[in-house]
Amino acid sequence: HVQLVESGGGSVQAGGSLRLSCVVSGYTRSRVCMGWFRRAPGKAREAVAVIERDGSIEYAASVKGRFTISKDNAKNTLYLQMNNLTPEDTAMYYCATGIRVRASLLHEANFDYWGQGTQVTVS
Secondary structure, three states, X not given: OEEEEEEOOEEEOOOOOEEEEEEEEEOOOOOOEEEEEEEOOOOOOEEEEEEEOOOOEEEXXXXXXXXXXXXXXXXXXXXXXXXXXXHHHOEEEEEEEEOOOOOOOOXXXXXXXXXXXEEEEEO
16 A cells, blocks of 8 residues: 655745655555646646656656656655746645556556545645
8 A cells, every 4th residue: 555645835925936755655666656646626637757667758748847856765755846936836646556567657547546646736
């Protein structure tokens, strides 16, 4: 069983920054993909950034150049540094992990364990 707990969300003004954290526990040996997704009000969940165990990274076009995904294996923690935030970034942000089954790292099918989410509001 795998558990993911996000933190770091909050309210920020446009142009500001936030750093999300996700602590992962449990049996994760087979889970090679870790990523961040988000769901804005009235919209479908979308991938934001994903990192694979070998270090490969993919970003959604909408966040490329502004967001940075990273992980600290010693702390079993995944991070998402978000800079130059805009109101369009307002959403519930979810951490996820899973086994890669699709060519694209950003595909939701690669993920089978999800956190509860942390809210990010940009005004």
